[in-house]
Structure formats: C-alpha cells, structure tokens
Amino acid sequence: MPYKSITVSEEAYRALERIKEGKESFxxxxxxxxxxxxxxxxxxxxxxxxxxxxxxxxxERVYRRRRTIRPREVQL
Known part of the structure; x- marks a missing residue:
C-alpha cells in the first residue's frame, strides 16, 4: 500500500495521540x-x-463584552 506524508501541528499531533486506542496506529x-x-x-x-x-x-470574556455593547442609530 502506498504511503503519503502529512504535516500537522504539535497540538494536532498530541490530540490524535490521545485519541488513539491502545496500540492503534495513527x-x-x-x-x-x-x-x-x-x-x-x-x-x-x-x-x-x-x-x-x-x-x-x-x-465567557467575549460573551460579557458583547453584553455591554449597545447598538446605536446611524444616519445614512
């Protein structure tokens, strides 16, 4: 079977490593x-x-910030 190499971020590699089951290959x-x-x-x-x-x-920070923003009327 032919193989392909891919590049993933360290974060993606660690996530995939955690998802693997037992001796399952990537x-x-x-x-x-x-x-x-x-x-x-x-x-x-x-x-x-x-x-x-x-x-x-x-x-949560974004949600709190959005609650403080009030719309204003704009004259076009």
Whole structure:
C-alpha cells in the first residue's frame, strides 16, 4: 500500500495521540475517526480532549463584552 506524508501541528499531533486506542496506529485512528458521522466524531474528540479552561474563559470574556455593547442609530 502506498504511503503519503502529512504535516500537522504539535497540538494536532498530541490530540490524535490521545485519541488513539491502545496500540492503534495513527493511520487506523484517522480512518476510524473519518468513518464516523460528524456529530459522533466531534463528541468523541471533545470527550477525549476534556475541558479546555482557556477556551471557556475566552468565550465567557467575549460573551460579557458583547453584553455591554449597545447598538446605536446611524444616519445614512
């Protein structure tokens, strides 16, 4: 079987490494994830990665900031 080399970020590599099951190869892990429907795949990845406190804090900051912004009328 022919092979292809790909480049991924360190973050993506670590995420894929956590998603691998047992002695599963990266190829097998990618194929397993690619066969699933999008919703199931996303839930599995999020479940394995666990909570991201930095992302949650960032979302909360944006949400709080948006609540303080008031629309204004603009004359065209």
């Amino acid at each position: 190829t097998d892990a990618i194929l397993r994830l690619a066969r699933r429907d999008n919703a199931r795949r996303l839930l599995e990845i999020l479940d394995r990665l666990g909570p991201d406190e930095e992302l949650a804090a960032s979302i």
